[in-house]
Amino acid sequence: MIVEALALQYQRLIERDEPGLAPYGYSPEQISFVVVLSPEGDVVDVQSLLEVIGKNVRPRRMTVPQPEKRASGIKPNFLWDKTSYTLGASARSKRVLEEHEAFKAFHVRVLAGEVDPGLAAFLKFLKKWQPEQFTSPRFPKEMLDTNLVFKLDGERQYLHQRPAAQAVRARLLAAPVDDDVSLPVRRCMVSGEIAAVARLHPPIKGVDRAQSSGASMVSFNLEAFKSYGKSQGDNAPMSAQTAFAYTTVLNHMLRRGPHNRQRFTVGDASVVFWAEAQDSQAAHSNEDLLAMLLNPDSRPDDGKETEAVRHVLDGIAKGRPLAELDPRLQADTRMFILGLSPNASRLSVRYWLRDTLGDLVQCLHQHARDLELEPSPWKTEPSVWRLCLATAPSRGDPPKAKADDVLPQLAGDVMRAVLTGGRYPQSLLNHIVMRMRSDGDISGVRVALCKAVLNRELRLSQSKQQDKEVPVSLDVDSTNAGYLLGRLFAVLEGAQRMALGGQVNATIRDRYYGSASATPALVFPLLLRNTQNHMSRLRKDKPGAAVHLERDIQAVMSKLPGEFPKHLGLQDQGRFAIGYYHQAQARFQKPDVDSAAHSRGDTADANTTEGGTQ
DSSP states (O other): OHHHHHHHHHHHHHHTTOTTOOOTTEEEEEEOEEEEEOTTSOEEEEEEOOEEETTEEEOEEEEEEOOOOOSSSOOOOSSEEEHHHHTSOOSSOSOHHHHHHHHHHHHHHHTTTOOOHHHHHHHHHHHHOOGGGOOTTTSOGGGTTOEEEEEETTOSSBGGGSHHHHHHHHHHHHSOEETTEEOOEEEOTTTOOEEEBOSSOOOBOOOTTSOTTOBBSSOOOSGGGOBTTBOGGGGSOOBHHHHHHHHHHHHHHHOOSTTOOSEEEETTEEEEEEEEOSSHHHHHHHHHHHHHHHOGGGSOTTSHHHHHHHHHHHHHHTTOOHHHHOTTOOTTOEEEEEEEEEETTEEEEEEEEEEEHHHHHHHHHHHHHHHOOSSOSOSSOOOHHHHHHTTSOOBTTTTBOOGGGSOHHHHHHHHHHHHHOOOOOHHHHHHHHHHHHHHOOOOHHHHHHHHHHHHHHHHHOSSOOSSOOOOSSOOTTOOOHHHHHHHHHHHHHHHHHHHHGGGOSSOHHHHHHHHHHHOHHHHHHHHHHHHHHHHHHHHHHOHHHHHHHHHHHHHHHTTSOSSOOSOOOHHHHHHHHHHHHHHHHHTTSOTTTOHHHHHTTTTOOOOEETTEEO
16 A cells, blocks of 8 residues: 555654654745744844755745645644735735734634743734735845744744744644544544544645645545545545655655655656665665666766666676675565656556565666667666657757657556566557657667567567567577668668768668668669669779678578568567667677678768667
8 A cells, every 4th residue: 555655664764863854743845034033022134044056046945834735725834834824915815814814813822821932922923013014125025925934033943943832733733623623533544543534635745747836646525536424535534644644755755856866757757766674774775776777867977876787787687686786785675666647636646566676676687688789879778768758759950859749658658567577568669660760760779679679578478489589789690571671771871871971961761761661662672773873883982892782782682582571560660670770880890809790891981879870
């Protein structure tokens, strides 16, 4: 159960005094200003808490009493709030007077009889303050509608941090009241305790494209969701403590910042993960390893972590246990991965996985093996999101894809396949093939995805397959028609480039790749006729190169059937791309490394980008 796992993680982190994790009843919020009060309740000063981070000015993140969940009602927060509530001043609110009066009435009621100097000064301030006093220069215009807190002159701690204020807050939490109606008492479906039910759960913030004010993962607010006379949170009764625990730890893991490696994005899903470990060092070690494997694009570009990942994956390939690679890693550590997608004011669970670290590492290792190509088209292993971007149209020079063009469902299915070791979605191969045909960008990432889909399908298929797995590098013995035609297409393009040199405005790949990979019988006879013109020129200018190219063409043609296929299926079109990539890359191998490559015509000149020729 997702909520139960999150609530247990909250308890573990609280017991370990996790920095930045708020205790029950409190929440980290963005605070912009502090109002300094005298013991008589007069405003002594207004201090800015805004921080300059790079080129941006941001409010300070501060732990304050948990904010009330506001839909359309007026509900003040305890000892802090935005200026419409605290000072009766706003540039946006149309009910600013009602909000300020509610703020005053609430605090007069809950702080009645308090003798603490800070709280007594705050009550005096509320009685004295008039919204008309909000004038510059003491109260700048940029202060409007920001969050602010209070403190007593001459003291460093804020009012909400005073022991007396925390005692009042504890009493409010012990006897929760919502809309002046006592909340029902039920057995919590998560903890099993008898406690007051949370009618509304705290908002979850940090999910990409969700409402900035927060969204709900558990919510009932329509007549259709009512059952047996129960409404809202009473349909799935959870105590206020449980609702606070699961939302707080989820907000903690969803926080943005360079130091949070438990969060990354795949498509429309914001993904968080954590380890079930009582020891903080063990938990961080296991989470760091999973972060490096799941989101390699987030690693610093210093080569150290890339080498660490390769060390782990190589060790797994050799059958070495994780503890031998790093004593802090335990293969039986339980790991949790949760993907959340926005859905109006609610959140959808895109995927939820519970598994051991050892099993997850094995699945990620197999994923890396399925993608493997030689020579490698990347310096850093691609993340799942980088792979998903390959399914989007490539535009511009150099070609780039837009995140909005990636189908959310496809991204979720790819992530699930990577984490579980299951089949990649068949639509993935279709998208990659169609994109290569439409934009002609035969990148290494796209070819690697074709190889991964085909090989995993062959490996997991229950029926006997005649085709063998696609190799990592050029396979001169392959008899697959699609693979051979891809090789032939690369050789013909190489002949064109060598014959025309820098005079080529558009190669045959730019003009004929799509039709050649789908309907070879219509295109290849034309390409071969044109190649004869290129070969005539090469026999005059570069006779040695002409001999090598003729040898390459004959070597591929000899393995093809008597006639070119009229049509290639989707899988063979994927093999066409792989054959093209392998043959094109083989041209750039050094003769002293592989003399056979030289004899196959690998000395042809070409300009390259990542994963293919241009």
